[in-house]
Amino acid sequence: MHSLDLEVLQRASQWLAQGQRVHLFTLIRTWGSAPRLPGAILVVREDGHLLGSVSGGCIEDDLADKAKHGQLPGTPAIIEYGVSRDEAQRFGIPCGGQLQIFVEPLQQPQQLAPMIDALLTRKLLRRSIRLSNGDIRLGEALPGSQPVLEGDWFHSVFGPQWRLLIIGANQLGATLASMAQALDFDVLICDPREEMRAEWHVEGATWLAGMPDDVVLELAPDAHTAIVAVTHDPKLDDMALLEALKCEAFYVGALGSRRNQEKRQERLRLFELTETEISRLRGPVGLPIGSRTPAEIAVAILAELIQLRAQQRDAASASAQCTARFEHACGQASETLLQGRACNI
Incomplete structure (x- = not known):
């Protein structure tokens, strides 16, 4: 059996090759109780066919219904579920949880090729998408990296299957x-x-x-x-x-x-x-x-x-966050130093 992510992406690639319109959903963050971890992915075809999961099922049904009625966004966007208690209960999110999901309309199989290759070759890939114009950047990811919104960019991570x-x-x-x-x-x-x-x-x-x-x-x-x-x-x-x-x-x-x-x-x-x-x-x-x-x-x-596996994943995630904070601090320090030098010229 292949990785569930690999199966999801390969199926989406097949749909796109057949001329179908497809949306890719990635779970960014959760608050309260949630059945899936950040990074979980889902693909939904224009006729409501879907593969993958970002919740326990009710949100998937809602997204499939939106796809069939042409109500999904045509550009990269952020959507949230469970903002209110009534909505959390309606979508079956336990304990008043909240989900933040990144949605990306796909046009061609080539968009998914780098992620599929990363899974097949057991390499860590960081895929960044700019919300304002859909630009995509690819790079190496740190072990334990998690999906994150950073300004106008959404960074997702794909890597080796267990x-x-x-x-x-x-x-x-x-x-x-x-x-x-x-x-x-x-x-x-x-x-x-x-x-x-x-x-x-x-x-x-x-x-x-x-x-x-x-x-x-x-x-x-x-x-x-x-x-x-x-x-x-x-x-x-x-x-x-x-x-x-x-x-x-x-x-x-x-x-x-x-x-x-x-x-x-x-x-x-x-x-x-x-x-x-x-x-x-x-x-x-x-x-x-x-x-x-x-x-x-x-x-x-x-x-x-x-x-x-959970302990190792948590430890790697904490290490990646510390590294990211250190690099960010070094970047700020370098910028401050450069500004100080400029003032002394």
Whole structure:
């Protein structure tokens, strides 16, 4: 399964190539409770067909109705929902929440090409649009950057999808692969055993041929990657872990009891791994919810991944904001210094 954002943008590109009129909506900010995070996107076709989401559903219905009646703006604009309590209740926004949404009319598929390319190549892209005339600027984005309005400009961010590499095509691996896709993980599976490959039937997961250590090396996991070894065979799981613990993956875990994890750590110490690298290993995998069956264990693992993914996203966002404030302060200081020099001339 591709990233939900990628699916949305590719479908919009297809509509535009067919001569359809399309509007792209991006969630900028929320106040109070809101079901989607800033950066969520939605595309609506002129006949009301839509893909994506910026709310729980009622706002999407309203935007689709506006599209069918030609009531959407013809130039980039900002729209808000839930300004009043009555409107919040009418559109099903919980706890009197408020949504601020950027709307952009699209004319040609080429407008979406840079965002689609960024998602496919796992690069961070900052796309800036000027509200007054629709000018577009493209540049690199900082990790953790969020959509923001800055004067007459709206800056949006597109980047790598979260992905999950599963070592082991057993029942747990299959259940985990199916569930993870619903959570917008790009799922990759590795198992060198031919009999496991022959019985694999989970759609949407990408099969990576080869031995686990070679697969991890070739994948070059980044900070948007999680790796979970579930074969319960030390010969396979340990091979993957030897390389996974040295990479940038935000999560590296292996199935097994606490006693098995202690034995695994002792085996890993026989190789060229530092104590810091070994300490990154999570196990037993998943949050402690009393799971026993493959489905319950998969839920526990994904719950832990969601928790860590949110923590990493929040930390990256805070870091990006600090960097932006520092750069802004440096810019102001430079401007002040230049003005002072001009006065002394």
